[in-house]
Amino acid sequence: MGTTLFEKIWSAHVVDERPGEPALLYVDLHLVHEVTSPQAFESLRLSGRKVRRPDLTIATMDHNVPTEPGPIRDPLARQQLEALRRNCEDFGVPLNATGSGREGIVHVMGPELGLTQPGMTIVCGDSHTSTRGAFGALAFGIGTTEVEHVLATQTLVQARPKTMLVRFDGELPFGVTAKDMVLGAIGQVGVAGGAGHAIEYAGPAIEALSMEGRMTICNMSIEAGARAGMVAPDETTFEYVRGRPFAPAEIPDAWRGLRSDPDASFDRVVAVDVAALAPQVTWGTNPGMVAPVDGVVPDPADAGDPAERKAIERALAYMDLRPGTPIAEIRVDRVFIGSCTNSRLEDLRAAAAVVDGRRVAPGVRALVVPGSATVKRQAEAEGLDRLFREAGFEWREAGCSMCLGMNPDILGPGERCASTSNRNFEGRQGPGGRTHLVSPPMAAAAAITGRLADVRELA
Amino acid sequence: MRPLVRVTGKVAVLDRADVDTDQIVPKEFLKRIERSGYGEFLFFEWMKDPNFELRRPEYEGAQILIAGRNFGCGSSREHAAWALEDRGFRAILAPSYSDIFRTNAVKTGLAPIELSEEALAELKAAVAGENTLTVDLETLEVAHPGGLHVPFDLDPYARETLLHGLDDVARTLAREERIAAFEAAHAARFDTRSAPAPA
Numbered sequence: 263m264g265t266t267l268f269e270k271i272w273s274a275h276v277v278d279e280r281p282g283e284p285a286l287l288y289v290d291l292h293l294v295h296e297v298t299s300p301q302a303f304e305s306l307r308l309s310g311r312k313v314r315r316p317d318l319t320i321a322t323m324d325h326n327v328p329t330e331p332g333p334i335r336d337p338l339a340r341q342q343l344e345a346l347r348r349n350c351e352d353f354g355v356p357l358n359a360t361g362s363g364r365e366g367i368v369h370v371m372g373p374e375l376g377l378t379q380p381g382m383t384i385v386c387g388d389s390h391t392s393t394r395g396a397f398g399a400l401a402f403g404i405g406t407t408e409v410e411h412v413l414a415t416q417t418l419v420q421a422r423p424k425t426m427l428v429r430f431d432g433e434l435p436f437g438v439t440a441k442d443m444v445l446g447a448i449g450q451v452g453v454a455g456g457a458g459h460a461i462e463y464a465g466p467a468i469e470a471l472s473m474e475g476r477m478t479i480c481n482m483s484i485e486a487g488a489r490a491g492m493v494a495p496d497e498t499t500f501e502y503v504r505g506r507p508f509a510p511a512e513i514p515d516a517w518r519g520l521r522s523d524p525d526a527s528f529d530r531v532v533a534v535d536v537a538a539l540a541p542q543v544t545w546g547t548n549p550g551m552v553a554p555v556d557g558v559v560p561d562p563a564d565a566g567d568p569a570e571r572k573a574i575e576r577a578l579a580y581m582d583l584r585p586g587t588p589i590a591e592i593r594v595d596r597v598f599i600g601s602c603t604n605s606r607l608e609d610l611r612a613a614a615a616v617v618d619g620r621r622v623a624p625g626v627r628a629l630v631v632p633g634s635a636t637v638k639r640q641a642e643a644e645g646l647d648r649l650f651r652e653a654g655f656e657w658r659e660a661g662c663s664m665c666l667g668m669n670p671d672i673l674g675p676g677e678r679c680a681s682t683s684n685r686n687f688e689g690r691q692g693p694g695g696r697t698h699l700v701s702p703p704m705a706a707a708a709a710i711t712g713r714l715a716d717v718r719e720l721a
Numbered sequence: 722m723r724p725l726v727r728v729t730g731k732v733a734v735l736d737r738a739d740v741d742t743d744q745i746v747p748k749e750f751l752k753r754i755e756r757s758g759y760g761e762f763l764f765f766e767w768m769k770d771p772n773f774e775l776r777r778p779e780y781e782g783a784q785i786l787i788a789g790r791n792f793g794c795g796s797s798r799e800h801a802a803w804a805l806e807d808r809g810f811r812a813i814l815a816p817s818y819s820d821i822f823r824t825n826a827v828k829t830g831l832a833p834i835e836l837s838e839e840a841l842a843e844l845k846a847a848v849a850g851e852n853t854l855t856v857d858l859e860t861l862e863v864a865h866p867g868g869l870h871v872p873f874d875l876d877p878y879a880r881e882t883l884l885h886g887l888d889d890v891a892r893t894l895a896r897e898e899r900i901a902a903f904e905a906a907h908a909a910r911f912d913t914r915s916a917p918a919p920a
């Protein structure tokens with residue numbers, strides 16, 4: 263019987279395997295950022311260990327960097343960024359620091375430098391590392407003790423996950439994006455639906471997507487509970503990688519064989535019909551609490567089991583929403599276009615196309631935060647910054663920003679935000695803040711109308 | 722890390738599904754560069770609510786947490802496991818965990834025990850009477866003084882790590898020859914230290 267893409271990459275990286283134990287897996291690339299690494303470096307220091315492969319390690323500053331120019335006022339954020347700088351110096355790890363021109367959200371920076379390539383194993387102390395699975399890599403997030411383990415040994419002790427195929431059939435309708443595909447899939451399988459699995463996304467709707475779209479989908483694998491999500495590399499992938507700073511001069515033949523065999527079997531298969539999808543909006547406090555924009559806020563009374571009913575009640579109370587309210591009538595105070603899910607050039611272009619010639623609604627504060635310094639430069643070269651600014655958006659420096667609000671960009675208590683990020687957990691964008699996850703065009707539509715409007719009606 | 726053979730103590734029940742790590746430790750507290758001292762930030766926002774379950778006086782000093790399904794989902798922050806451990810918890814009993822949290826918990830010396838909803842319902846009923854349980858990693862059993870015994874499975878590698886408080890890095894470094902042999906046959910694709918011009 264054939265093997266899956268996941269199995270091919272996995273077995274090519276097993277260093278050692280003992281019966282009854284998880285495998286020892288080799289790591290081809292380890293990305294480091296300021297928030298989850300200081301304790302790992304400190305522990306190396308205390309035990310007198312060194313970084314085994316600094317040449318396969320790279321760091322950036324993203325989570326708590328301010329997105330407005332000028333010095334960092336928060337002393338703790340400054341201390342953490344300084345710790346990263348010192349750790350990188352002491353251990354010989356290259357750092358794309360703020361101001362280097364290559365900094366950015368770690369999951370945006372890696373692919374655009376050509377560091378993310380088919381067939382690799384890639385880890386980072388961040389759960390959205392799965393983004394890079396879009397290139398046909400096995401990429402997943404790890405905790406700080408594992409960061410230390412990879413720094414010291416370039417390997418990880420990993421139990422082999424099960425495999426899951428998510429097939430997107432049909433053709434994407436007008437106004438519906440990769441973000442809606444993945445939110446729709448999470449709504450279908452639930453926030454723990456992929457737990458214990460590595461997902462492969464396939465089907466005609468995936469093949470038709472750009473690399474940016476595939477990254478958006480793989481990015482949110484963790485929101486379905488899966489540590490890793492991947493797409494088999496094809497010409498679209500090779501075209502994207504070609505010519506990037508760390509890319510090989512020629513596309514290696516081996517990359518073309520990185521796909522699941524036709525007779526490979528998966529532990530679980532899920533099909534999503536994209537032709538039936540409308541733009542998606544989350545109404546609750548986890549990404550599985552999602553509805554089509556032409557739908558309504560659900561009624562807890564309709565829930566399947568008591569635990570679910572309680573969860574919906576709690577979510578509606580936190581979100582200050584009433585059952586039956588049409589989604590498209592929910593008013594917003596803030597709009598955030600950014601994060602590792604949707605802050606690449608294509609995302610900014612898609613939002614700009616909706617904004618073009620319109621103005622941000624009175625009373626709405628809207629923010630665009632490019633995913634990296636490179637994205638920012640490219641967008642500015644196309645005049646997107648002017649278009650957004652003239653419409654009343656703020657245009658910022660690269661970083662995670664209001665995706666998690668570790669920097670000064672946060673929601674106030676009770677403020678409601680249409681956000682292109684990936685998590686709508688309570689307080690994620692600021693204590694008491696209310697987040698609705700949407701696609702970039704939907705976020706643009708929300709900025710212009712002041713509500714979670716159906717972008718298809720604005721075109 | 723502290724070895725964990727068995728723990729006998731008070732139990733706190735947090736009956737909510739999909740508790741995410743953003744709730745366990747909010748991001749405001751991730752800027753610290755230390756590994757300890759996160760206990761005071763545990764469930765920081767929820768703790769402000771006087772009706773929050775974990776504020777019940779009878780849960781004061783609990784060492785065992787009974788939680789809902791998909792506990793610890795979301796962000797990979799190990800700070801979530803550190804905060805629970807720092808607050809005095811040694812074991813969690815839940816129907817399921819997020820993959821990353823489960824790993825982080827083991828590395829922190831906090832046992833993530835998986836039990837069926839039915840078994841948990843029995844345990845919850847038992848501790849509603851006399852609030853104490855023993856979680857034993859040697860016998861792989863949760864026991865209540867009322868006579869209830871619930872067996873559980875734990876991956877042998879995780880069990881070893883917890884029982885002996887092992888340092889995974891040292892364990893892997895003992896296999897250095899294997900790693901070196903693998904590297905010899907596995908060419909690196911690039912050197913991240915060669916800084917190319919921005920694309």
Ligand code: SF4
Nearest residue numbers: 390601602662665666
């Ligand atoms: S943009 Fe958000 S989700 Fe992505 S790495 Fe930054 S904080 Fe995490």
